[in-house]
Amino acid sequence: MQSECRRENERGGGRFSFDARHRIGGWWRASWRVAILGISSAMLLGAQAISAPPRPHSILLPEANRLPDANDQMIMQANQKKKQSFDAANAERKRRIDDESLKLLLLTQDLKARMDKIGKSPVPKEMMREAETIEILAHDVQEKMKLTVGGG
Numbered sequence: 001m002q003s004e005c006r007r008e009n010e011r012g013g014g015r016f017s018f019d020a021r022h023r024i025g026g027w028w029r030a031s032w033r034v035a036i037l038g039i040s041s042a043m044l045l046g047a048q049a050i051s052a053p054p055r056p057h058s059i060l061l062p063e064a065n066r067l068p069d070a071n072d073q074m075i076m077q078a079n080q081k082k083k084q085s086f087d088a089a090n091a092e093r094k095r096r097i098d099d100e101s102l103k104l105l106l107l108t109q110d111l112k113a114r115m116d117k118i119g120k121s122p123v124p125k126e127m128m129r130e131a132e133t134i135e136i137l138a139h140d141v142q143e144k145m146k147l148t149v150g151g152g
Contacts, residue, residue, distance in 0.1 A: 100141050
């Protein structure tokens with residue numbers, strides 16, 4: 001019986017011809033592929049809908065938005081007082097530098113005027129000591145200008 005069915009199919013005497021079976025089989029395969037694609041895409045979309053939506057990323061950390069507590073306020077006040085004292089010390093240092101610079105300028109102008117009066121004669125010991133004092137004062141002012149009082 002099987003051999004007869006095989007012969008019938010080989011001769012084309014079966015229910016469908018080879019072309020019709022080929023067309024039906026191609027359509028059948030294509031419909032299965034479309035169905036599988038549809039089901040898999042529906043599963044993917046469903047999985048995305050079930051998962052939680054992405055959380056927006058904030059730029060600031062929550063710690064940055066909190067109000068300072070009593071300890072933080074005390075620390076901030078202490079830092080502010082410290083900064084004010086540093087500012088006051090720097091202002092005083094600058095005032096002293098200005099005063100010493102003015103003294104230095106007056107001393108050098110006075111020494112230069114007396115040196116001009118002497119001309120080419122030998123310099124007296126008194127003027128040499130005054131020049132040394134001016135030099136020391138100039139070095140002190142230079143060192144004070146390098147220093148800065150401050151916490152950072």
